[in-house]
Amino acid sequence: MIYCLKCRQIKYTMQIEENIHSKELLDVLALLGIEEKQGKVYLALLELGMCSIQKISEVSGVKRTSIYNFLDSMQEQGLIFSIQKGTRSYIVPENPEILLQKAKKQLSLVQNTLPSLLSLYNMPGAYPKVKFYTGKEGLKRVYNEFIKKSKEPIYGFSDYEKMFSALDEDWLWEIPLERRKNKCKFYSIAKEGPYGRMVQKKDEEQYRQTKLVKEVQFDTEINIFSDKVLFFSFRRPFMVAVIEDRAIAQTFYSVWKLVWNSLK
Incomplete structure (x- = not known):
């Protein structure tokens, strides 16, 4: 039983x-x-x-x-x-x-349709998309997900003194190496200082062009590329705001270009 x-x-x-x-x-x-x-x-x-x-x-x-x-x-x-x-x-x-072939066909269809979907996603009438990242891990995550992987030029307002005081120096030097692999050039308007001059000396090898400014106060690092504007705060508790909106990105780029062209 x-x-x-x-x-x-x-x-x-x-x-x-x-x-x-x-x-x-x-x-x-x-x-x-x-x-x-x-x-x-x-x-x-x-x-x-x-x-x-x-x-x-x-x-x-x-x-x-x-x-x-x-x-x-x-x-x-x-x-x-x-x-x-x-x-x-x-x-x-x-x-x-046959199921694998079917899946590949569907993936190909999505990939071919994606540009049209993205054009709708980024239409001017849509609300800007805003994301926040906090802490040092948040800073690193944004650098890893956006800056290191970008294949489009990045235009920035930078204070390397604040940046290098907040993040590990060895880790920061890895970022331009990844950018160079993607042929992503960085155009930086930076506050003059020891780290600013050090960065500028490495411009050619790190696929970057830097213009230094003496009398300026950049409390926030700003990076502009594609349809995104990134705001980095290197003051504790550390924070990054990522805005995705083509019109906003274009406006910030226009301001950046105006300043860039006025500098030697």
């Missing part, structure tokens, strides 16, 4: 695990645009191989009439094909690698 109870418990546990696994597979198929009933039929076919509608219905739990209704759709998706043996028809599943 105890043995039978243990067998039932093991069988019940295996059924639960199998149901969870099937649910996960159905969720993946759904992401590829395959409806739940179609997914159940396809999974049943992968398990059975070539078989009749009746057998598919028994294993998948989907009614025969429903299966007949979407067989053509599954064939159009390249999931199955049918063969005739005598007077009987059998359904055969396609290799699951």
Whole structure:
């Protein structure tokens, strides 16, 4: 009696695990645009191989009439094909690698559509997107996610004395190396000082052009590129504000350019 109870418990546990696994597979198929009933039929076919509608219905739990209704759709998706043996028809599943091809096709479609979607996302009528990052980790995260990965020129108002007092010097010298790999040039209007002059001396090797200004107070570092304006505060508790808006970025760039052109 105890043995039978243990067998039932093991069988019940295996059924639960199998149901969870099937649910996960159905969720993946759904992401590829395959409806739940179609997914159940396809999974049943992968398990059975070539078989009749009746057998598919028994294993998948989907009614025969429903299966007949979407067989053509599954064939159009390249999931199955049918063969005739005598007077009987059998359904055969396609290799699951067809799903990878389907996913690649969908990814390609999204990539081709993305420019149009981004143009809508960045329309002038939309509200500016503002994000805040705090602490030293927040500063580093913004440098890693935006500055190091940018492939467009960056225009900045900088105070390197404040920057180098807030962040590790060795880590800061890594940033221009990453920019150089992406051919992203940095144009900096910076406050003159020991670090400012040190940075300027490294301009050529670090893919940067720096113009130093003596009588200026930059309490906030400002970086402008693409449709973004980044405001860095190197005073404790440290903070970065990232604004994404093409009109705002263009306005800040116009002000930056006016100052840049007035300097030697």
